[in-house]
Amino acid sequence: MLWQIALAILVCYVLWKVLKTEENELNRVPGPPKWPIIGSALSFLGLSQSEMFDKLLELRLKYGNRFVIKVLNRYILHVYNVEDIETVLTHSRNIKKNKPYMFIEPWLGTGLLISTGAKWNKRRKILTPTFHFDILQCFMEVFEEQSRNLVKELKKQVSEGSDVVDVSPLISDFTLYTICETAMGVRLDSDKTEAKLKYKDAVLEIGKLVMERLVTIWLHNDFIFSLHPLGKKFAKCLENVHSFADSVIKERSMSYESRGEDFNEKANSRRRALLDLLLEARIRNEIDLEGIREEVNTFMFEGHDTTATALTFGLMLLADHPDVQESIFDECKAILGDSDRSPSGSELNEMKYLDAVIKEMLRLYPSVPFIGREIVEDFMLGDTKVAKGNEVIVHIFYMQQREDLYPEPKAFKPERFLNGEKRHPFSYVPFSAGPRNCIGQRFAKMEMKSVISEIIRNFKLEPTQKGARPTLIADLVLRTTEPIYVKFVKR
Numbered sequence: 001m002l003w004q005i006a007l008a009i010l011v012c013y014v015l016w017k018v019l020k021t022e023e024n025e026l027n028r029v030p031g032p033p034k035w036p037i038i039g040s041a042l043s044f045l046g047l048s049q050s051e052m053f054d055k056l057l058e059l060r061l062k063y064g065n066r067f068v069i070k071v072l073n074r075y076i077l078h079v080y081n082v083e084d085i086e087t088v089l090t091h092s093r094n095i096k097k098n099k100p101y102m103f104i105e106p107w108l109g110t111g112l113l114i115s116t117g118a119k120w121n122k123r124r125k126i127l128t129p130t131f132h133f134d135i136l137q138c139f140m141e142v143f144e145e146q147s148r149n150l151v152k153e154l155k156k157q158v159s160e161g162s163d164v165v166d167v168s169p170l171i172s173d174f175t176l177y178t179i180c181e182t183a184m185g186v187r188l189d190s191d192k193t194e195a196k197l198k199y200k201d202a203v204l205e206i207g208k209l210v211m212e213r214l215v216t217i218w219l220h221n222d223f224i225f226s227l228h229p230l231g232k233k234f235a236k237c238l239e240n241v242h243s244f245a246d247s248v249i250k251e252r253s254m255s256y257e258s259r260g261e262d263f264n265e266k267a268n269s270r271r272r273a274l275l276d277l278l279l280e281a282r283i284r285n286e287i288d289l290e291g292i293r294e295e296v297n298t299f300m301f302e303g304h305d306t307t308a309t310a311l312t313f314g315l316m317l318l319a320d321h322p323d324v325q326e327s328i329f330d331e332c333k334a335i336l337g338d339s340d341r342s343p344s345g346s347e348l349n350e351m352k353y354l355d356a357v358i359k360e361m362l363r364l365y366p367s368v369p370f371i372g373r374e375i376v377e378d379f380m381l382g383d384t385k386v387a388k389g390n391e392v393i394v395h396i397f398y399m400q401q402r403e404d405l406y407p408e409p410k411a412f413k414p415e416r417f418l419n420g421e422k423r424h425p426f427s428y429v430p431f432s433a434g435p436r437n438c439i440g441q442r443f444a445k446m447e448m449k450s451v452i453s454e455i456i457r458n459f460k461l462e463p464t465q466k467g468a469r470p471t472l473i474a475d476l477v478l479r480t481t482e483p484i485y486v487k488f489v490k491r
């Protein structure tokens with residue numbers, strides 16, 4: 001008898017849920033068929049990561065700049081309109097991240113990327129000073145040194161006859177070294193090599209596993225996922241990334257304690273990394289050790305993978321455009337003359353053409369192709385009410401390639417950002433915008449300028465196959481199914 005009552009309650013609950021969601025205004029927005037209970041899941045079943053990327057473009061072409069996908073009882077609104085993107089990104093209370101971010105929570109915890117409300121606000125306040133202009137100037141030394149080391153490594157490879165280079169692993173070493181030394185105050189010396197490799201492999205694997213989980217709806221449940229082979233693989237990856245981050249915290253804490261009172265001296269400002277701010281905040285009881293761990297994991301991921309992706313695609317684009325390389329080279333020469341020293345922070349700021357090149361790289365290949373929000377407060381998009389509980393996805397990648405916003409959208413033309421062309425401010429958002437914009441954007445731009453100028457002053461880049469473009473895949477950041485090769489010819 002009891003189980004019959006339980007079953008009746010369950011059936012009533014499911015029916016209530018189904019009927020209730022039918023009232024949702026987003027039901028009127030076009031999109032793939034929404035079946036009861038499973039929603040639009042059938043349209044995505046079994047898609048690979050690259051097919052998933054294509055599918056999103058296909059849906060946009062079919063249904064326009066706003067469409068809705070229903071997964072179970074969740075309505076997910078996809079937007080490609082600049083006006084909609086502005087409304088979503090500038091909303092001061094709808095800053096909560098959507099469901100897929102929860103899949104990376106076991107890794108990043110509720111660090112700055114994922115947290116919301118008061119916790120996010122407090123952490124953002126603690127961490128913002130690290131990205132102040134003056135502190136960034138202190139990081140220049142690290143950018144310069146690591147850029148020179150990268151060029152040295154490339155020269156070595158070229159002189160050994162390996163002039164065609166798979167750029168991604170080399171570049172992601174560079175960005176990982178840079179973030180560890182600047183933000184964590186820890187140099188990745190040679191005895192960390194194995195841990196470093198394990199860390200990078202695990203980051204790649206986590207991205208794949210999260211995307212696989214996303215398109216396999218029965219794995220959305222944490223318990224089922226933990227029993228599934230994918231969940232077990234995920235747990236193994238977590239061990240690797242966490243133990244690497246823990247070793248970074250341990251090393252820095254030890255040197256922090258040994259420096260004691262001297263710590264705040266100006267001479268130490270270069271070493272006053274993000275991790276130090278966190279260790280100081282811990283003394284003031286503003287954050288505990290678990291909180292520090294969350295932020296270290298967050299920044300090590302956000303601070304290296306995004307920039308590495310941007311640089312990898314960027315070098316591919318430059319290899320195809322010798323004219324752009326020459327203009328960068330001329331700009332460096334005009335500022336630095338015949339000297340082979342590295343540019344200072346203010347000299348990098350003078351490089352306006354290189355600025356435009358980086359903007360155009362990030363227009364074509366924004367490292368974070370889309371971002372998501374879970375709505376916590378009803379709001380209007382034009383005459384459509386987006387109610388609490390729904391999700392919104394902002395499509396940065398496809399919006400930045402809309403022909404009506406950028407004529408010849410696939411062409412790599414840095415001039416777009418030089419000649420004062422008027423465009424909607426939200427038609428270019430590779431670093432997102434509004435309260436949850438990228439905290440590291442100035443850091444990323446300086447780092448990119450430093451390394452690109454160093455590479456172009458030393459090499460001419462050539463494509464292995466002119467005009468070839470890799471297949472893109474939907475992942476935590478933009479990735480490709482195959483490696484990107486570039487030929488380096490010494491100047």
Ligand code: HEM
Binds near residue numbers: 124302436
């Ligand atoms: C080219 C390089 C980069 C790009 C394209 C990029 C892009 C973005 C985007 C689009 C977001 C918003 C994500 C979302 O709403 O889900 C974001 C957030 C964030 N980024 Fe970046 N990023 C880059 C480099 C960096 C660097 C170098 C750091 C750290 C040193 C960093 C740290 C963060 C953090 C912590 C957040 C979360 C901020 C918050 O929610 O308050 N990023 N980034």
